[in-house]
Amino acid sequence: MSEAATRPSADAGALIASLDPLLRGWLPRQRWFAGKGRPVTGFELVAATELLPPGAELGLLHLLVRVRQPLLAGPDAAAEHELPADCYQLLIGVRAELPPPLAPALIGHVTQGALAGRTVYEALLDPRLTGLILERLRMPGRLGVLRFARAEHSDIPPALTPRTCGVEQSNSSLVYGDAFILKLFRRVVPGVNPDLELPLALARQDCARVPAPAAWLTADGVDEPLVLGVLQPYVRGACDGWELALQALAKGEDFTAEARALGRATAEVHAALAAALPTVSLGRAQVELLARGMTERLEAAARAVPALRPYEPALRTAYQALADLGTHSGTVWTAQRVHGDLHLGQCLRAPTGAWSLIDFEGEPARPLAERRMPQPAARDVAGMLRSFDYAARSYRPWSPGWADVCRAAYCTGYTDVSGRDPRTEPVLLRAHETDKAVYEAVYEARHRPDWLPVPLAALDQLAADAAGPRRGAATPGRPDDVR
Ligand SMILES: Nc1ncnc2c1ncn2[C@@H]1O[C@H](COP(=O)(O)OP(=O)(O)O)[C@@H](O)[C@H]1O
Numbered sequence: 001m002s003e004a005a006t007r008p009s010a011d012a013g014a015l016i017a018s019l020d021p022l023l024r025g026w027l028p029r030q031r032w033f034a035g036k037g038r039p040v041t042g043f044e045l046v047a048a049t050e051l052l053p054p055g056a057e058l059g060l061l062h063l064l065v066r067v068r069q070p071l072l073a074g075p076d077a078a079a080e081h082e083l084p085a086d087c088y089q090l091l092i093g094v095r096a097e098l099p100p101p102l103a104p105a106l107i108g109h110v111t112q113g114a115l116a117g118r119t120v121y122e123a124l125l126d127p128r129l130t131g132l133i134l135e136r137l138r139m140p141g142r143l144g145v146l147r148f149a150r151a152e153h154s155d156i157p158p159a160l161t162p163r164t165c166g167v168e169q170s171n172s173s174l175v176y177g178d179a180f181i182l183k184l185f186r187r188v189v190p191g192v193n194p195d196l197e198l199p200l201a202l203a204r205q206d207c208a209r210v211p212a213p214a215a216w217l218t219a220d221g222v223d224e225p226l227v228l229g230v231l232q233p234y235v236r237g238a239c240d241g242w243e244l245a246l247q248a249l250a251k252g253e254d255f256t257a258e259a260r261a262l263g264r265a266t267a268e269v270h271a272a273l274a275a276a277l278p279t280v281s282l283g284r285a286q287v288e289l290l291a292r293g294m295t296e297r298l299e300a301a302a303r304a305v306p307a308l309r310p311y312e313p314a315l316r317t318a319y320q321a322l323a324d325l326g327t328h329s330g331t332v333w334t335a336q337r338v339h340g341d342l343h344l345g346q347c348l349r350a351p352t353g354a355w356s357l358i359d360f361e362g363e364p365a366r367p368l369a370e371r372r373m374p375q376p377a378a379r380d381v382a383g384m385l386r387s388f389d390y391a392a393r394s395y396r397p398w399s400p401g402w403a404d405v406c407r408a409a410y411c412t413g414y415t416d417v418s419g420r421d422p423r424t425e426p427v428l429l430r431a432h433e434t435d436k437a438v439y440e441a442v443y444e445a446r447h448r449p450d451w452l453p454v455p456l457a458a459l460d461q462l463a464a465d466a467a468g469p470r471r472g473a474a475t476p477g478r479p480d481d482v483r
């Protein structure tokens with residue numbers, strides 16, 4: 001293919017036909033493949049771009065591929081996507097033969113078409129090819145449907161040594177010289193990706209809590225624009241909040257100072273987001289809509305995860321209480337852009353002790369339009385409160401007291417900066433915490449069934465609280481009712 005043949009063409013059609021049998025076997029095994037549990041019935045090429053034309057020795061193809069899969073019942077049914085077929089970003093290396101260190105990258109040997117006789121493989125495991133991707137990002141411009149952009153004043157040195165980021169994740173990341181990290185989105189959805197939009201908005205506010213995008217990769221000229229990757233400064237020597245929380249639990253150490261610092265960091269990011277992007281007042285109709293959305297997610301989740309069904313009637317009352325408050329008391333909440341999937345794993349602590357927040361994509365299974373809607377800041381607060389509970393419950397013996405004090409310290413830190421204590425809105429907070437735990441139950445049923453008891457235990461407690469406050473617990477509305 002030449003550069004002119006970067007849109008689907010007869011050549012490109014032949015290319016995908018030749019890769020089809022190999023991708024069918026390889027794709028479902030990838031951690032980031034969102035369609036697990038449903039058979040792959042075919043591929044449709046959206047765009048193919050040669051980042052390095054496959055010459056005699058080496059080639060690099062950038063593919064956007066729609067994966068056809070039937071919708072089945074089960075946990076997936078709660079996670080409808082807005083596209084008829086999910087679109088994935090693939091970076092395919094092409095060689096005559098794979099050198100032994102690249103053996104784990106193998107996708108397969110092509111037997112037909114222009115690449116017949118060649119070996120194709122996961123390009124992100126090949127430093128020669130990932131180095132080339134960074135060089136492209138350093139030079140703004142277009143290649144086929146791909147557009148490489150760079151932030152003004154960003155300084156990206158050449159020839160930084162690339163390595164893959166070892167963690168299991170929903171996307172794929174590459175670290176360059178411990179100076180930058182490039183996140184390449186795997187399942188890509190049309191429209192503005194909040195993982196680029198929000199960090200750019202925060203950078204405009206000089207918010208130091210979020211690494212500012214240095215360069216990014218998008219596609220246009222396809223059906224709708226797509227955000228494909230974001231390069232950000234790498235927080236060297238950082239440890240994420242989840243690891244730190246587990247270490248503290250293992251050593252029997254207090255984590256409340258960190259929890260309070262995290263509360264402050266969250267409030268700073270919320271303030272910067274509220275300053276950068278529109279906020280709205282949630283009147284009666286909007287609160288009803290919010291509560292209805294939560295109820296519908298609960299219903300869908302209960303259809304998909306049978307273990308949720310016994311709690312459904314009691315959990316509904318948490319949402320009803322939210323709707324009632326909005327309707328009858330005239331309470332008006334403010335909604336703003338939020339992180340959307342905040343948990344301890346999304347918080348990085350630098351060796352200096354400073355916390356950064358990352359991964360503003362929101363809950364990946366939710367439609368993009370929903371993820372980009374202004375929401376009460378309580379949504380992120382609830383995500384973090386759930387995360388302290390997760391950490392405490394994942395450690396044996398379970399130490400509920402550890403979670404209680406962290407949750408309270410987090411809220412105190414949030415109040416330090418915002419002047420608003422999230423605990424003074426217990427109905428709003430409880431509804432969001434319930435909604436988050438319901439999401440987690442679906443997430444765990446789908447990805448990590450062994451972890452399902454963690455959100456279920458929380459839902460059990462939330463359902464009991466909805467029926468009446470637990471004995472010895474503070475009255476709802478009192479600041480210490482957060483646990
Ligand atoms: N700016 C950064 N500095 C250091 N490490 C980072 C940075 N951004 C991400 N990471 C690391 O990469 C991992 C995955 O990043 P994340 O944005 O959460 O991807 P995903 O959406 O695929 O989960 C994080 O858990 C963290 O370990």
Ligand SMILES: O=P(O)(O)O[C@H]1O[C@H](CO)[C@@H](O[C@H]2O[C@H](CO)[C@@H](O)[C@H](O)[C@H]2O)[C@H](O)[C@H]1O
Binds near residue numbers: 169341359363388
């Ligand atoms: O991969 P993402 O960061 O986009 O988030 C997804 O995976 C998370 C698990 O890796 C999941 O988080 C849940 O488990 C965490 C512990 O592993 C816990 O700290 C979180 O509180 C809990 O929600 C997240 O929900 C999911 O979207």
